[in-house]
Amino acid sequence: xxxxxxxxxxxxxxxxxxxxxxxxxxxxxxxxxxxxxxxxxxxxxxxxxxxxxxxxxxxxxxxxxxxxxxxxxxxxxxxxxxxxxxxxxxxxxxxxxxxxxxxxxxxxxxxxxxxxxxxxxxxxxxxxxxxxxxxxxxxxxxxxxxxxxxxxxxxxxxxxxxxxxxxxxxxxxxxxxxxxxxxxxxxxxxxxxxxxxxxxxxxxxxxxxxxxxxxxxxxxxxxxxxxxxxxxxxxxxxxxxxxxxxxxxxxxxxxxxxxxxxxxxxxxxxxxxxxxxxxxxxxxxxxxxxxxxxxxxxxxxxxxxxxxxxxxxxxxxxxxxx
Numbered sequence: 001x002x003x004x005x006x007x008x009x010x011x012x013x014x015x016x017x018x019x020x021x022x023x024x025x026x027x028x029x030x031x032x033x034x035x036x037x038x039x040x041x042x043x044x045x046x047x048x049x050x051x052x053x054x055x056x057x058x059x060x061x062x063x064x065x066x067x068x069x070x071x072x073x074x075x076x077x078x079x080x081x082x083x084x085x086x087x088x089x090x091x092x093x094x095x096x097x098x099x100x101x102x103x104x105x106x107x108x109x110x111x112x113x114x115x116x117x118x119x120x121x122x123x124x125x126x127x128x129x130x131x132x133x134x135x136x137x138x139x140x141x142x143x144x145x146x147x148x149x150x151x152x153x154x155x156x157x158x159x160x161x162x163x164x165x166x167x168x169x170x171x172x173x174x175x176x177x178x179x180x181x182x183x184x185x186x187x188x189x190x191x192x193x194x195x196x197x198x199x200x201x202x203x204x205x206x207x208x209x210x211x212x213x214x215x216x217x218x219x220x221x222x223x224x225x226x227x228x229x230x231x232x233x234x235x236x237x238x239x240x241x242x243x244x245x246x247x248x249x250x251x252x253x254x255x256x257x258x259x260x261x262x263x264x265x266x267x268x269x270x271x272x273x274x275x276x277x278x279x280x281x282x283x284x285x286x287x288x289x290x291x292x293x294x295x296x297x298x299x300x301x302x303x304x305x306x307x308x309x310x311x312x313x314x315x316x317x318x319x320x321x322x
Contacts, residue, residue: 031233041084051063056173064083068080088200089201089202104142104145114145176199224274281320
C-alpha cells in the first residue's frame, strides 16, 4: 500500500515523539559502590602511636583519638570516635570544630550563648600552640560548656547523648575529603543523623563547591546521573523501573512530606534540576550525600550516591578528571 505524503509526515512525527519519550525514560540500572566502602577511614602510613601518625604521599602528620565528655549518668554523654586532626590548613580544622559546635548547640548539649570564634583554631596556633594542643584546647572549652549545661540536660529525665565520627577518607597532593558524622538522641522515637562529606583545598583550606568541580556545560549530565543513582539506591516506592518514574514518585513523597498531596509543589524536582549538594572527591568517583528527610524517608538515613568518574567524563574541570 502506497502512503500519501500526509500519512508519511504523520508517521514521521509519531516516530520523533516516541524517540523523544524513550530518551526521557532512562531505565534504572544497578550501581556497585557500597556506602561502607566510601566511609572507610583513610589509613595512616605507619604504625605509630595515635598522636604521632602520618597520612598521604606528603607525610602529613596527624593524630586520632577516641574521647568522651563523661557524667555520672551513663545515658548522658558526648562521645568521639576516630576523631582525626591533621597538621593542615587551620581553616580545615576550624571547619571540623564548627561542625562539632553546631551539632552540640542544636542538640542542647552546650549553651546557645556559647560562641566559637570563626578563627579560633588559627588564633590558638598563632598563640604558639601546636595543632594537636589547639585541638585539645577547643575540646576542653566544649567539655566545660557541656558540664555547665549538665543540670539542665539531666532535668529532662531522658537519655541525652551524641556520637561523632570525624575522619579523612581521601587525600591527594591537593585535596582532602573528610567525613563529618553525628548521631544525636535527645528523646523521642529515634535519634537524628547528620552526615557530610566535605572536600577541602589543602593550600587554601576552602571547601570545594559544585561550581569548583563541575564545568557549567557538564551540569546537566551530573544532574541526570545523580537522579539515576538515587533511583536505583533509594527508590521511594517499589517497582520503579525508569528514572522518570522515580522522580514522579519522589515528588509525590515530597508533596506529602511538605503537606501538599499533589506532585506539583514548591519543592518539585525534575531530572534537570535534581538537587546536588556540594560534591566530594573520593577514589571511586564524585560523591553526594543528602541529609535526613530531604530526599527520602527517615528510614533511609542520609542517602549517599557515588557517580563514577567514567560516567561524567568531560563534565569536570581537568584537575578532577580521573
